[in-house]
Amino acid sequence: MAMMPASLLGETRMQNVLQLLQDGEFHSGEALGRVLGVSRSAVWKRLQYLESDLGLSIFRVRGRGYRLASPLSLLDASVIAKACAVSGWVTEVLPSIDSTNAQVLRQLSAGVLAPLLVLAERQESGRGRRGRVWVSPFAENLYYSLGLRIEGGAYSLDGLSLTVGLAVLRTLRESGCAGGGLKWPNDVLVAGRKIAGVLLELAGDPAGTCQVVIGIGINVNMLPGAAVAIDQPWTSVREQTGGLVDRTSLVLRLNHWLQHYLTQHAVNGFAGLRAEWEAGHLWQGLEVTLSAGPQQVDGVVLGVDKQGALRLNVAGEECQFSGGELSLRLRNDS
Ligand code: BTN
Numbered sequence: 001m002a003m004m005p006a007s008l009l010g011e012t013r014m015q016n017v018l019q020l021l022q023d024g025e026f027h028s029g030e031a032l033g034r035v036l037g038v039s040r041s042a043v044w045k046r047l048q049y050l051e052s053d054l055g056l057s058i059f060r061v062r063g064r065g066y067r068l069a070s071p072l073s074l075l076d077a078s079v080i081a082k083a084c085a086v087s088g089w090v091t092e093v094l095p096s097i098d099s100t101n102a103q104v105l106r107q108l109s110a111g112v113l114a115p116l117l118v119l120a121e122r123q124e125s126g127r128g129r130r131g132r133v134w135v136s137p138f139a140e141n142l143y144y145s146l147g148l149r150i151e152g153g154a155y156s157l158d159g160l161s162l163t164v165g166l167a168v169l170r171t172l173r174e175s176g177c178a179g180g181g182l183k184w185p186n187d188v189l190v191a192g193r194k195i196a197g198v199l200l201e202l203a204g205d206p207a208g209t210c211q212v213v214i215g216i217g218i219n220v221n222m223l224p225g226a227a228v229a230i231d232q233p234w235t236s237v238r239e240q241t242g243g244l245v246d247r248t249s250l251v252l253r254l255n256h257w258l259q260h261y262l263t264q265h266a267v268n269g270f271a272g273l274r275a276e277w278e279a280g281h282l283w284q285g286l287e288v289t290l291s292a293g294p295q296q297v298d299g300v301v302l303g304v305d306k307q308g309a310l311r312l313n314v315a316g317e318e319c320q321f322s323g324g325e326l327s328l329r330l331r332n333d334s
Helices: 012-021 029-036 040-054 077-086 100-109 160-174 237-241 247-268 270-280
Strands: 058-061 065-068 090-094 116-120 142-150 181-183 187-190 193-204 210-218 287-292 295-304 310-314 317-321 327-330
Touching: 012 029, 012 040, 012 065, 029 040, 029 065, 040 058, 040 065, 077 090, 077 116, 077 247, 090 100, 100 116, 100 142, 100 193, 100 210, 142 247, 160 181, 160 187, 160 193, 160 210, 160 247, 160 270, 181 270, 210 247, 247 270, 270 295, 287 310, 295 317
Parallel strands: 090 116
Antiparallel strands: 058 065, 116 142, 142 210, 181 187, 187 193, 193 210, 287 295, 287 327, 295 310, 310 317
16 A cells, blocks of 8 residues: 655644645744744755655745645545545545545455445556546545445446436536536536546445445546646546635535535435436537457447446437447547
8 A cells, every 4th residue: 555654744743744845835944844843944855745745836935935836625534534524434634645436446355344434645656447547636636535335236237337427427517517418427527638548447246235445536626737637538626616726615516516415326326316327428429430459440439328328329320338348539639
């Protein structure tokens, strides 16, 4: 497990300094030294850890002190824990982890009871769909994994990942991303660019009692020009709304909509959400190419079935496709 070294962020003092600095305002060397428990002259050396390890830029101006190049919104663990306790969710908010999905799987296999929510300020090996890396810079985005116990076998997982996409879309629309929509199976796009993705992972017996980890990544405050290597067009809530987003409030909003849609899914299955999902699908009626590794199928999107499978018109015939390894692109896209 890739935890942050105790000498760095694991140290409460460093976290307290970040909490002070997150407003992007100047803070005196004396004030920071007090929080860090070091002399004024030793402050700069400590702050350089934040630059080298977390990729943050810090300005130092004689007579004024230190400030972050741009403000941050750190997760407030106590606010999140309090809100989750009302729903009986256990929470973990970590400064750094390999992957929040991996952490939930570890905790569940160590006997921690679901529902369990794990959030992190950064992921060192964030996992995307189809074996891709999910780029997860410090304190910019949301890295959110909810572990749930599912009774009734794989049948009750039908359409679950699309249901989660609906919850994410609703959260983003309520956060000011009005033009957002879905791309099968569970990407959320705004202005044709990816703003969020969902990765479900399973543990246990898919035919009986199993655990599912709902992993959600949302690009929140990351802006174009950020030094990140993402291999597809992307946008963020901040880019769409024009202001720094409070990530803790976004977590609470996502909790709310997830609970709403997961309850509907548990009661009526995906069948009851299918029409709403199709209404939010940006590629309804469009010509697409579906790929599974080297194999490709061209068709026109008809919608989804009651298990969440993609319905395509392929050469005049309706065909259904499902599976985590599939990917979809518009046919006229290069
Ligand atoms: C995708 O490729 O679209 C899915 C991305 C899912 C990323 C999230 S971030 C939180 C959770 N932890 C991970 O390692 N991955 C998911």
